Every structure is written in C-alpha cells, then in structure tokens.
Amino acid sequence: MLRPSGAEPPEHIRPTGAAGAGAGLGAVTGFLGVGGGFLAVPALVGVLGLRMKQAVGTSLLVITVNSLAALTARAGTGGDLRWEVIAPFTGAAILGAWDGKRLASKITGPTLQRVFAFVLLGVAAFMLVDAIA
Numbered sequence: 740m741l742r743p744s745g746a747e748p749p750e751h752i753r754p755t756g757a758a759g760a761g762a763g764l765g766a767v768t769g770f771l772g773v774g775g776g777f778l779a780v781p782a783l784v785g786v787l788g789l790r791m792k793q794a795v796g797t798s799l800l801v802i803t804v805n806s807l808a809a810l811t812a813r814a815g816t817g818g819d820l821r822w823e824v825i826a827p828f829t830g831a832a833i834l835g836a837w838d839g840k841r842l843a844s845k846i847t848g849p850t851l852q853r854v855f856a857f858v859l860l861g862v863a864a865f866m867l868v869d870a871i872a
Contacts (some may be wrong), residue, residue, distance in 0.1 A: 752788070760782045763782070763784055764778055779802070783798060791848040791851045791855070799836070803854055
C-alpha cells in the first residue's frame with residue numbers, strides 16, 4: 740500500500756515484506772533486464788515506507804551487492820569482460836555518485852521525490868520514442 744508523501748515511515752519494517760519486495764524486484768530485473776534504482780526506490784518508499792533519502796541509500800547498497808555478485812559469477816566463466824569500457828564507466832559513475840550525494844544533501848525528501856519522478860517520466864518517454872522509432 741502506498742503511503743502519502745508526507746507520512747512518517749513505519750517504526751518497524753517486516754523482513755517478510757522486504758523479502759517480498761526484493762523478490763518482486765528481482766523477478767522484474769531478471770525478466771526484463773532492468774531494475775536498479777528506478778524500480779528499487781519506488782518499492783522501498785511505497786511498499787516498505789522508507790523516507791526518500793533512506794530509500795536512495797538502501798537502493799545503492801543493494802545495487803552494489805548485486806553488481807559485485809554478478810561480476811564475481813561472470814568473471815568465473817571466462818567470459819569476455821571489456822575492462823576498457825568497465826573502468827572509465829565505473830570511474831565516472833563514482834564521481835557522479837559523489838556529486839549526486841552533494842546535491843541531494845541540499846534538497847528535501849519531497850523535492851527529491853518529485854525530481855526522481857520527473858527523471859523517471861523522462862526516461863520512460865525516451866524509451867517509448869526509441870521503441871516506436
């Protein structure tokens with residue numbers, strides 16, 4: 740159940756609720772190959788009732804753990820990892836994350852939630868145009 744944006748999050752989050760939301764997110768990620776923050780953050784806010792800034796940090800940690808697990812599994816298969824792409828992309832992402840944290844500290848939770856929603860709508864519009872064209 741979605742809570743109003745100004746409502747306080749629950750004092751206690753049930754592990755079964757978190758596991759259910761995580762399983763649903765994992766299923767969508769595995770099926771569509773998408774997920775990450777743009778699905779995890781709404782699930783953490785809407786389903787589990789975390790504040791926006793808590794949801795962003797939690798989402799980043801979950802993405803990091805998932806990415807490390809996937810990299811470990813992939814590296815063991817002898818697959819072709821393109822380090823000339825991975826290294827600069829990762830470095831730029833780290834710098835962007837630091838900058839994003841600096842900017843997020845200056846924005847309130849509800850404003851951050853609205854910005855996130857607009858970015859999500861923009862990405863959806865771009866994907867729709869790309870799929871149609």
